[in-house]
Amino acid sequence: MTNHVYVAASLDGFIATREGGVDWLSELPNPDGSDYGFSAFMSGIDAVVMGRNTFDQVFSFDVWPYDRPVFVLSTSLDCVPEAVARKAEIMRGEPKAVVEQLARRGYSNLYIDGGKTIQNFLEEDLIDELIITRVPILLGDGIPLFGKLTTSLWFASRKTERLNEMLVKNYYSRVRG
Numbered sequence: 001m002t003n004h005v006y007v008a009a010s011l012d013g014f015i016a017t018r019e020g021g022v023d024w025l026s027e028l029p030n031p032d033g034s035d036y037g038f039s040a041f042m043s044g045i046d047a048v049v050m051g052r053n054t055f056d057q058v059f060s061f062d063v064w065p066y067d068r069p070v071f072v073l074s075t076s077l078d079c080v081p082e083a084v085a086r087k088a089e090i091m092r093g094e095p096k097a098v099v100e101q102l103a104r105r106g107y108s109n110l111y112i113d114g115g116k117t118i119q120n121f122l123e124e125d126l127i128d129e130l131i132i133t134r135v136p137i138l139l140g141d142g143i144p145l146f147g148k149l150t151t152s153l154w155f156a157s158r159k160t161e162r163l164n165e166m167l168v169k170n171y172y173s174r175v176r177g
C-alpha cells in the first residue's frame with residue numbers, strides 16, 4: 001500500500017493563495033503544452049483521495065482531470081454533484097480508516113491531495129512518496145503545503161528534475177525505522 005503526494009508549491013511553501021486561487025500555476029510559460037509528468041504519475045495510481053476544498057476547486061474547472069475514482073473527504077457534504085456522481089464519492093473518517101477502507105476495496109496506490117488533507121495524512125505518518133514541484137514564485141501568503149507535526153519525518157531524496165527551466169521537481173520517499 002503506497003500513498004503518494006503530487007503537488008506544486010510556491011517557493012515560500014504555499015499550494016494556493018489565501019482565497020484558494022491557483023491561477024499562478026497556469027501563468028507559467030508552457031509552449032509545448034507539457035503536463036510535467038502528471039499522466040505518467042497517474043498511471044501508477046488506483047484512486048485519488050482529496051479534501052473537500054480541493055474538490056470544490058477541481059469541480060470548478062472546465063474539464064474533470066481524473067480517469068481514476070476520486071474519494072472526497074468531507075464532513076459537510078453528503079454527496080457530490082450529479083455531474084461527477086459516477087466519478088467521485090464522499091468519504092469521511094480518520095486517515096488510517098480511510099486508507100484501510102480503500103485497501104479493502106482494492107485501491108492500494110492512493111494519490112492524497114489538498115493542503116489540510118496532506119497534513120492530516122502526514123501527522124498519521126501515512127505518506128510514503130512525496131513529489132513536490134517548486135514554482136519560482138513568492139506568494140507571500142496562502143494555503144500552506146505543510147503544517148505542524150507531532151513527530152519529525154525523514155524522507156530520502158530520490159530524484160530531482162528541472163522542467164521548462166522554471167520548475168524544480170523533487171521526488172522523496174519516506175524513510176522509516
Ligand SMILES: NC(=O)c1ccc[n+]([C@@H]2O[C@H](COP(=O)([O-])OP(=O)(O)OC[C@H]3O[C@@H](n4cnc5c(N)ncnc54)[C@H](OP(=O)(O)O)[C@@H]3O)[C@@H](O)[C@H]2O)c1
Nearest residue numbers: 008020051052053054057073074075076093114115116117
Ligand atoms: N498547488 C497544488 O498542486 C494544489 C494541489 C491540491 C490542492 N490545491 C489547492 O489547495 C486548496 C485546498 O487545500 P485546503 O488545505 O484548503 O484543504 P483540503 O485538504 O483540500 O480540504 C480540507 C477539507 O477536507 C475535508 N476533510 C479533510 N480531512 C477529512 C477527513 N478525514 N474526514 C472528513 N473530511 C475531511 C474537510 O471538509 P469539510 O469542511 O467538508 O468537512 C476539510 O475542511 C485549494 O485551493 C486547491 O486548489 C493546490
